[in-house]
Amino acid sequence: DGSPMVAAVRAAARAAAPLRYFSAWFCPFAHRATLALEHHRGAVAYEWEEALGWEKRPPTGDEDFSARERKDWFYHWKSPGLLAANPQGMVPTLLETTSGRSVYESLLCIEFVDELAIERGSSAPSMLPSCPFERAAARLSAQRVNKEVCSAYYRVLVREDDAERRAGFAALCDGLRVFTSELRGDFWGGNSLGLVDCVLLPYAYRLYVLQHYRGDHFVVPSAGEEGLWERYHAWLERCLSLDYVARTMPDKVRYLEHVAKYAEGRARSKVGNAVRRGVAAHDYDDKLDGDDAR
Ligand SMILES: N[C@@H](CCC(=O)N[C@@H](CS)C(=O)NCC(=O)O)C(=O)O
Known part of the structure; x- marks a missing residue:
């Protein structure tokens, strides 16, 4: 009817x-x-x-050679509901x-x-902004932040070479500079939380883990560059002072423990596998880095 x-x-x-x-x-x-x-x-x-959760176990035998070197990899378990709704299981x-x-x-x-x-x-x-030009600009910035800042976070965490980690962190800081220079008001697009803020915020909040696992060279400057870093930190504090944002943040100690498997290169996730084989986190391949690669 x-x-x-x-x-x-x-x-x-x-x-x-x-x-x-x-x-x-x-x-x-x-x-x-x-x-x-x-x-x-x-x-x-x-x-x-x-x-989604983690289980620690030895490799199944089909993994790449580096996986066979150890017995204590962390693999994802995935709920049947997730796999039914999204066969890629993300x-x-x-x-x-x-x-x-x-x-x-x-x-x-x-x-x-x-x-x-x-x-x-x-x-x-x-x-999102209502003007189509501004919407396009927001989407562009969101993608850029995702590639430049968020993927660099995994480079610092997962890559083993110190020079690569430092290059990753430098790229991350550059991404934050561009983001901050684009701020039009309290938030990226003006006076309320929007797409670009939302893409960056989960990572901005998690950057403390880099100092913990990688040392004092991996700390975002607290001040300088004509107030740019002050503006960045003010943005972060402003976001975190929103009630509905603050209550979504994971406990810092619990997250630190969780992310150890990335810092130690033991996380067999698509992002972890991709970064270990030398590509950016956003360039993971469902076949190369997913279940088939395990
Ligand atoms: N490109 C995806 C990435 C999401 C992603 O990597 N999520 C992880 C958990 S943090 C996941 O589902 N991993 C499952 C796997 O690696 O198989 C997005 O932006 O949503």
Whole structure:
């Protein structure tokens, strides 16, 4: 029956059914989706499923040679629900349980949540500018931050050569410089948290682990460059002072313990495998670095 009333009832039911949110407490990519959901809290109902974890075991025998050298690799376990919703098995994944449709890839998840929330009458401002030119600029910056800052974070953590780590950290700082020089107000796009802030924030919050595992050369300057670093830290503090942001942050000690498997090169995740074989974290290959590579 295609009557408008039936369509309206179906639409209401869809709106009411919470999304299943496949996530992991430690995952900075998923953290981006969480920030979008919490920015629009109330507008998009969701049920969090902790869908990814770690198990320590010896390799299965099909791994590359470096995997055979040790017996204490950490592999992901993945929930059946996650694998059904996203065969690549990555968090964040958002599933509409009534239709079986899913959305994944963290940058897309932010935009998807934002659009859905606006459609459902969110009272929070959109996370993207309304002008098409500015939207394009925001997407460009979001991708750049992801490549320059976030992928460099993994280079510093996973690569074993000190020179490579330092080059990674220099690239990370350059990425932060560009981000900071683009700030138009309290946040990247003006006066509320938006797409670009949301891409960077989970990593900006986690940078303390680099000093812990790599030493004092791996600390973002606290001041200097004509106030640029003061502006960067003020941005970070401003973000963290938002209630809905602060309550999404993982415990620092617990995260530090978790990330040891990356710092020690023992994490057999797609990102970990990609960076170990010498490509950028954002260039992982589902076949080369995924289950087949294990
Ligand atoms: N490009 C993805 C990356 C997400 C990602 O790497 N998530 C990790 C957890 S932090 C994951 O799901 N790993 C599963 C695996 O490596 O097989 C995104 O931006 O959403």
